[in-house]
Amino acid sequence: MGKKRKPLPTEPVAADIASLSHDGRGVTHIDGKAVFVHGALPGERVLFRYTGRARRHDEGTVTEVLAPAAERVEPRCAHFGVCGGCALQHMDPAAQVHMKQQVLAETLARIGKVAPERWLPPLVASPWGYRRKARLGVRRVAKKGRVLVGFRERGSSFVANLTHCDVLRPEVGERLPQLAALVEGLSIRERVPQIEVAQGDGPMVLVFRVLDPPSAGDVDKLLAFAADTGLHVYLQPGGTETIAPLPGQAVQLSYVLPAHDPADAVEILFEPTDFTQVNLELNRMMLDQALALLDPGPDDRVLDLFCGLGNFTLPVARRAAAVVGVEGEDGLVARARRNAAHNGIHNVEFQCADLYAEPTAAAPWHTGRFDLALLDPPRSGALEVLEPLAATGVRRLVYVSCYPGTLARDAGHLVHHLGFSLTAAGAMDMFPHTAHLEAMAVFEKHA
Numbered sequence: 001m002g003k004k005r006k007p008l009p010t011e012p013v014a015a016d017i018a019s020l021s022h023d024g025r026g027v028t029h030i031d032g033k034a035v036f037v038h039g040a041l042p043g044e045r046v047l048f049r050y051t052g053r054a055r056r057h058d059e060g061t062v063t064e065v066l067a068p069a070a071e072r073v074e075p076r077c078a079h080f081g082v083c084g085g086c087a088l089q090h091m092d093p094a095a096q097v098h099m100k101q102q103v104l105a106e107t108l109a110r111i112g113k114v115a116p117e118r119w120l121p122p123l124v125a126s127p128w129g130y131r132r133k134a135r136l137g138v139r140r141v142a143k144k145g146r147v148l149v150g151f152r153e154r155g156s157s158f159v160a161n162l163t164h165c166d167v168l169r170p171e172v173g174e175r176l177p178q179l180a181a182l183v184e185g186l187s188i189r190e191r192v193p194q195i196e197v198a199q200g201d202g203p204m205v206l207v208f209r210v211l212d213p214p215s216a217g218d219v220d221k222l223l224a225f226a227a228d229t230g231l232h233v234y235l236q237p238g239g240t241e242t243i244a245p246l247p248g249q250a251v252q253l254s255y256v257l258p259a260h261d262p263a264d265a266v267e268i269l270f271e272p273t274d275f276t277q278v279n280l281e282l283n284r285m286m287l288d289q290a291l292a293l294l295d296p297g298p299d300d301r302v303l304d305l306f307c308g309l310g311n312f313t314l315p316v317a318r319r320a321a322a323v324v325g326v327e328g329e330d331g332l333v334a335r336a337r338r339n340a341a342h343n344g345i346h347n348v349e350f351q352c353a354d355l356y357a358e359p360t361a362a363a364p365w366h367t368g369r370f371d372l373a374l375l376d377p378p379r380s381g382a383l384e385v386l387e388p389l390a391a392t393g394v395r396r397l398v399y400v401s402c403y404p405g406t407l408a409r410d411a412g413h414l415v416h417h418l419g420f421s422l423t424a425a426g427a428m429d430m431f432p433h434t435a436h437l438e439a440m441a442v443f444e445k446h447a
Contacts, residue, residue: 012047012063024087024435041069071095083160085151086433093127100427100437107404112412120426125281127432131168132199133278138192147184149176171204182225186218198272200255205272207234240273264318266343279430293442294398296320300371310336317348325350326365356384373397381406390418397443404437419446
């Protein structure tokens with residue numbers, strides 16, 4: 001028989017919090033074992049209650065803060081601690097950013113064995129009302145006798161009972177009860193599992209996932225809601241290819257990336273479920289920094305891998321001789337080409353290729369010569385493209401990362417195996433009040 005697991009203590013336990021985990025929980029050690037404590041900050045002494053046990057760590061949640069950290073603030077949202085949308089509202093926003101810069105430095109050193117020659121100041125925008133893209137859960141709860149709309153509860157599949165959300169754009173963040181009442185009044189109220197939010201500079205689209213067709217009466221209610229709020233209602237009965245607006249609801253989503261010269265501005269057109277950055281203000285700051293660091297000149301050929309809709313590709317093309325953007329999804333490539341035509345940009349080429357597979361002749365980016373490159377990979381990073389990328393002869397590489405672990409791994413490979421130096425790096429607070437860390441790093445080829 002296996003060894004019986006020791007039961008969890010039932011009484012709160014006092015502990016000193018040493019650090020933050022990657023997901024924003026306080027970390028302490030009890031009898032030599034790590035405990036991740038929800039709601040605790042480094043430097044605090046707290047009482048916490050055990051909530052779970054695993055082989056390598058235990059979990060808990062704060063019941064009382066005995067000695068608060070200087071960075072502790074009162075959470076703005078009454079739902080904080082229950083809703084899983086935010087993890088750090090109890091921490092001053094400036095302290096959150098400082099913590100993310102520290103996590104970036106520690107991760108680069110620990111995983112990549114590298115450190116930048118200089119640190120970029122963190123990019124920071126407004127910490128409230130910033131989310132223009134979101135996927136909201138919808139569930140009718142029989143015991144409550146009504147529908148709930150919002151983010152999931154922390155560590156649960158249940159939809160949190162929200163009256164508002166301070167990180168969503170107010171057009172939807174202040175209308176969650178109204179949305180819930182709308183779904184409650186539909187004949188298919190049990191068959192609407194999610195609502196996707198999408199907004200650029202202008203109108204907001206709500207995509208209702210529907211598992212059964214809505215009745216004529218349902219459509220009338222959805223259209224009345226749209227007319228009352230100015231929001232645009234789309235339905236999604238199947239995969240993303242089935243998304244379509246209700247009659248009279250079609251709208252072109254777009255955002256403008258401003259430039260110092262208005263003639264250089266770029267308008268990015270997108271569809272409701274296309275990947276775009278959730279934080280448009282920070283995206284603009286990120287683009288400005290990337291352009292400054294990449295510093296393309298009129299004779300430079302530039303390669304943009306994982307280019308998506310052309311968020312970086314097209315602004316870079318305004319300054320460079322030529323740009324090649326590579327993306328793995330053919331639908332995004334088609335819309336990137338449309339964006340180039342829409343902006344009258346003709347010195348750009350978009351190729352469709354699986355960047356995690358061996359380069360093939362069908363996507364010839366790896367056979368060209370380039371001066372500069374930009375990478376904006378998903379969470380899994382860009383290790384597979386680094387060697388063929390280095391072989392193109394690039395002298396400078398700007399790497400935009402949404403996960404520090406894979407950035408650090410890739411940075412180590414670039415520095416220790418491919419002859420690059422890590423000249424600069426810095427955090428970007430794309431998701432305030434969460435532990436999510438985005439970063440930008442610059443690599444220069446050794447002379």
